[in-house]
Amino acid sequence: MTSDSTHSSGARHLPTMIALTILAALLTFGSIRFDHFASVGTFAGLFHEYSFVGIAALGTTLVILSGGIDLSVGAVVACTSVIIASLVERHGVHPLPASAIAVALGAGFGAAMGGLIERYRLPAFLVTLAGMFVARSFAFWIEPHSISVHHPAYAWASMSAVLRVGELTIPLRTMIFLGAAALTMVIAHATPFGRYVYAIGGNETGARRMSLPVGATRIGTYALAGGCSALAGAVFTLYKQAGDPASAVGLELEVIAAAVIGGILLSGGVGTIAGTIIGVLILGTIRLLIDFQGTFNAAWTSIATGVLLLLFVGLQEIIVRFERLRARAARAASGRG
Amino acid sequence: MNASAMHSWHRWRSAIAWPLVAIVMLLLVNAAFDWTRTGTFAGAFQRGGFLSIVMIDGRPTGAIMDTLSRGATVALLAIGMALVIAGRGIDLSIGTVMAITGVTAAAVVDRGAPGWLAIPAALAAALVCGAWNGFLVTIGRLQPFVATLILMVAGRGIAQALADGQILTFRDPVIEFLSGGRVPWLPVPVPLLVAMLAALVTFIATRRTAAGLLLEAVGSNPGAARLAGIRERLLVFVTYVASALCAGLAGLIECARVRSADPSRLGLSLELAGIFAVVAGGASLAGGRFVLGGAIAGAYLLQTMTTTMYARDVSSDVAPLPIACVILAVCLLGSPRFRSDLRAIVKRGKQ
Numbered sequence: 071m072t073s074d075s076t077h078s079s080g081a082r083h084l085p086t087m088i089a090l091t092i093l094a095a096l097l098t099f100g101s102i103r104f105d106h107f108a109s110v111g112t113f114a115g116l117f118h119e120y121s122f123v124g125i126a127a128l129g130t131t132l133v134i135l136s137g138g139i140d141l142s143v144g145a146v147v148a149c150t151s152v153i154i155a156s157l158v159e160r161h162g163v164h165p166l167p168a169s170a171i172a173v174a175l176g177a178g179f180g181a182a183m184g185g186l187i188e189r190y191r192l193p194a195f196l197v198t199l200a201g202m203f204v205a206r207s208f209a210f211w212i213e214p215h216s217i218s219v220h221h222p223a224y225a226w227a228s229m230s231a232v233l234r235v236g237e238l239t240i241p242l243r244t245m246i247f248l249g250a251a252a253l254t255m256v257i258a259h260a261t262p263f264g265r266y267v268y269a270i271g272g273n274e275t276g277a278r279r280m281s282l283p284v285g286a287t288r289i290g291t292y293a294l295a296g297g298c299s300a301l302a303g304a305v306f307t308l309y310k311q312a313g314d315p316a317s318a319v320g321l322e323l324e325v326i327a328a329a330v331i332g333g334i335l336l337s338g339g340v341g342t343i344a345g346t347i348i349g350v351l352i353l354g355t356i357r358l359l360i361d362f363q364g365t366f367n368a369a370w371t372s373i374a375t376g377v378l379l380l381l382f383v384g385l386q387e388i389i390v391r392f393e394r395l396r397a398r399a400a401r402a403a404s405g406r407g
Numbered sequence: 408m409n410a411s412a413m414h415s416w417h418r419w420r421s422a423i424a425w426p427l428v429a430i431v432m433l434l435l436v437n438a439a440f441d442w443t444r445t446g447t448f449a450g451a452f453q454r455g456g457f458l459s460i461v462m463i464d465g466r467p468t469g470a471i472m473d474t475l476s477r478g479a480t481v482a483l484l485a486i487g488m489a490l491v492i493a494g495r496g497i498d499l500s501i502g503t504v505m506a507i508t509g510v511t512a513a514a515v516v517d518r519g520a521p522g523w524l525a526i527p528a529a530l531a532a533a534l535v536c537g538a539w540n541g542f543l544v545t546i547g548r549l550q551p552f553v554a555t556l557i558l559m560v561a562g563r564g565i566a567q568a569l570a571d572g573q574i575l576t577f578r579d580p581v582i583e584f585l586s587g588g589r590v591p592w593l594p595v596p597v598p599l600l601v602a603m604l605a606a607l608v609t610f611i612a613t614r615r616t617a618a619g620l621l622l623e624a625v626g627s628n629p630g631a632a633r634l635a636g637i638r639e640r641l642l643v644f645v646t647y648v649a650s651a652l653c654a655g656l657a658g659l660i661e662c663a664r665v666r667s668a669d670p671s672r673l674g675l676s677l678e679l680a681g682i683f684a685v686v687a688g689g690a691s692l693a694g695g696r697f698v699l700g701g702a703i704a705g706a707y708l709l710q711t712m713t714t715t716m717y718a719r720d721v722s723s724d725v726a727p728l729p730i731a732c733v734i735l736a737v738c739l740l741g742s743p744r745f746r747s748d749l750r751a752i753v754k755r756g757k758q
Contacts, residue, residue: 139552186735190742193692195497195552197738199679200731207728214722315724323560336553369567369670376561383553 085333085385086345092331093348096355104362112358114238120354121247122147122302122309124347127325128254129180129298131346134329135258136291137271137338138187138194143299144321145205146176148314150303152209155217155313165223169304173297179205180296184289202322209315216314224311243305250301255343257294267291271338320372327379328353335386352378422689422701426708433711434458437470437718457718467594470714476586478710479598482703483657484677485684486602486609487650489702492685493619494643495626495694496544496551498650501681503562504536505658505674510566512582512659513575513668522581530655536562537651541644559678566670576667586663598660602703605653610699619697622646626694676727680709683734686741 101108117124126143133140150172157168183201187194233240258264266287269277278284307313332349334341356374437457441450451458460469484501491498512529516522536558543554588597613619625632625639633639654674662668686692687708688701712733716726739745 186739190739190745192738192742195499196682196692197735199682200735200738203676203679203727203731203734207725207731210722210724211728214724320560320563323556326556327560336550369564369572372564373561373568374564376557376564379560380557383549383557384547387547387549 083333084389085382086342086348088385089332089345089348089352089382093352093355096352096359100355100359100362103359107358107362110238114240114244116351116354116358117244117247118241119357120350121243122306123321123324123328123353124247124350125250125305126299126302126321127328127346127350128250128343129295130322130325131329131332131334131341131343132254132258132267132291132298133194133295134326134334134336135271135338135341136267136288137274138288138291139198139326139336140180140183140292140295140299141195141198141322142179142183142201142205143295143302143325144318145202145209146179146296146299147303147306147318147321148316149205149209149212150176150300151307151310151317152213152217152313152315154304154307155219156212158219158221159217165219165221165227169307172304173300176300176303177293177297180299181289181293183296184292187292188285188288206315213313213315216312216316218312219307220311224308227308228311243309246301246305250298251343251347254294254298258343263287263290268339271335271340273339324353324375325350327375330386331378331382333382335390336383422698423704425689426687426701426704429708430704430711433708433715437715440719457715466589470718472596474707474710474714476596476598477714478707479596479602480657480661481677481680481684481709482602482706483605483653483660484681485688485702485706486605486699487646487653488681489685489688489690489697489699490609490613490622490646491551491650492682492690492692493622493626493694493697494646495629496643496646497555497682497692498540498647498654499552499555499678500536500540500558500562501650501654501657502674502677503559503566504533504651504654505661505677506566506668506670507536507562507569508533508655508658509662509668509673510570510575510670513577513662514569516577516579516582517575522579522584525579525582526585526659529659530652533651533655533658534648536655537648538644540651541647544647545640545644563671566673570668570670572670574667574669578666582659582663583666584663585660601656601660605656606699606703609649613697613699618642623695623697626696628695679731679734680706683730683737684709686734687737691741692738 097113100112106112126147130140130143153172153175154165154168157163157171158165163171179201183197186192186197227242232242233245258267266277266282266284269280269282270284270287274284303318306318310317328349329341329346330336330349331352332341332345332347334345334349353375356378357371360368360370360374434457438448438451441456441458442448444450445453445456450456453459457470460467460471462468487501488498508529511532512522512525515525515528520528540555540558543549543557544551547554585597585601590597590600593600613622621632621637622642624635624637625642629639657677658674661673682692684705685702687705688703689698690696690701709730712730713726716729717723
């Protein structure tokens with residue numbers, strides 16, 4: 071799995087290519103099946119509706135790339151939205167510093183979980199599962215019920231802070247999503263930190279032997295993931311104009327599914343940020359198709375997500391095994407020669 | 408008593424001792440609260456006190472009986488999870504399996520079938536779920552947490568689709584017997600009986616045969632176990648089926664308690680409860696240890712914490728906060744590095 075990363079990059083990109091094909095197929099199907107589906111507005115709407123899911127998925131992608139998992143995403147989103155709403159409504163803090171505080175808290179929370187995982191060798195799913203309970207209950211502890219936010223800045227942000235490109239109006243939340251996506255791409259694909267993340271996910275022992283900063287990188291990925299979840303929570307608050315402790319239940323599964331569908335290997339080390347964004351768009355399109363159909367209920371969204379998850383996990387498994395076989399064959403051939 | 412039996416007895420005792428000590432301490436804390444509330448020590452044992460057992464309608468009631476009855480759900484989940492974890496696996500789908508089973512039972516009753524038919528139908532649904540997980544892990548060779556995550560995601564949708572997106576309510580004497588039934592001459596809550604029965608069956612199946620030992624061998628070193636001729640895949644497959652069946656029983660009890668099945672909330676986030684009970688009961692998440700008594704003690708520790716929280720008027724939404732912290736603490740205490748860090752801090756304090 072380690073020696074053959076150079077000559078097998080084609081097979082590794084196969085899941086992303088398949089994901090792109092599925093996205094195109096879904097969009098084509100929608101355009102043929104429904105009248106008002108085929109428009110730039112519908113496609114742009116995907117970005118608007120799924121902006122907070124996308125932001126959360128960016129952080130999860132980094133964690134999975136490093137070989138970890140973060141199950142606290144939904145709870146952190148809910149907790150952040152409640153913290154912001156509470157700061158703004160009950161303590162008269164302006165939304166901007168309130169959001170900044172919340173994002174810092176989220177990053178700190180993520181770093182704490184990463185620290186426990188790194189230093190005490192606890193399983194990531196266990197620590198982040200406990201983190202999910204802590205964040206969710208903390209949200210309920212601050213505000214037992216949903217509170218709406220009436221600050222004028224929110225009204226301004228949703229009405230005026232838009233970018234007009236031709237017929238398209240791009241709301242602030244989509245701009246934040248696109249900005250965060252660009253930033254994460256740079257971090258993952260063009261910085262030493264990003265290379266360490268891939269190295270740890272691909273082969274942790276190898277990374278340690280090359281004396282890469284494994285501990286700091288791992289804690290960094292969880293901190294970034296926490297920060298992304300918190301930013302998603304801030305965007306969620308902007309979108310819903312409320313903080314609700316019971317919101318975003320199960321979001322962690324949705325973002326993990328998006329990452330896997332977009333070609334991120336769950337054992338770490340393989341995948342791209344662009345892949346995750348494709349995964350998010352696929353999930354968004356499925357939800358949109360189910361909404362357009364109208365006769366299905368929401369249950370089918372999670373069934374479809376589960377089926378896609380299974381499909382792509384299976385595909386990854388086949389590719390990994392195929393590569394292992396090929397590597398073995400190559401080794402045997404070179405041994406003979 | 409031969410040497411190996413002696414060894415397993417010591418291991419069993421140390422695994423079960425810590426949760427039991429913690430339960431006793433929690434009971435004392437509750438008694439202390441009642442003492443300050445009523446002014447007398449006997450207050451804890453009088454009506455309304457935490458330690459009181461009052462006969463109402465010929466059946467014992469009180470916080471203790473409530474804990475014994477409600478803890479049965481977590482105990483059942485813990486029994487299944489203990490088996491799965493012993494074989495180096497994890498089952499994240501148990502909460503969802505509870506929902507699928509409960510909804511199946513409710514839907515069957517809803518269509519006019521009697522309860523004695525609904526219960527086997529529901530357990531058959533659980534069996535299918537377990538076989539699916541086992542298939543993905545043993546034949547599909549997926550990581551256990553990924554394999555069971557798939558059912559965890561899709562299963563909620565399946566439960567919602569089965570229930571048509573609604574909360575199904577039902578009245579059926581056979582199913583309701585599972586939570587509120589009364590056994591003649593035996594003042595024990597039925598859920599507790601079910602859990603004890605499941606524990607007994609598991610005990611006989613694992614400890615009166617070689618299955619438990621073989622499972623521990625698979626958990627400690629799957630490769631070596633396979634080379635030693637153990638049918639590793641079959642054993643692991645059976646643990647997932649057993650876990651789903653336990654979750655199914657737990658789901659039936661839970662929906663019998665409220666006479667309804669809510670596909671989106673039944674069994675929600677009980678996965679962590681099962682994992683906690685097993686870890687608190689002396690097993691290692693790395694596999695290779697199966698301590699049935701410890702897991703059940705761990706389950707009752709969790710339930711005692713929950714009941715304590717409710718007795719102190721902590722809302723059910725906030726209650727997981729302290730519990731999650733305790734879970735983390737227990738797992739941390741299992742980490743050698745954490746223990747050495749602690750020792751270093753203690754030493755520094757002494758100087």
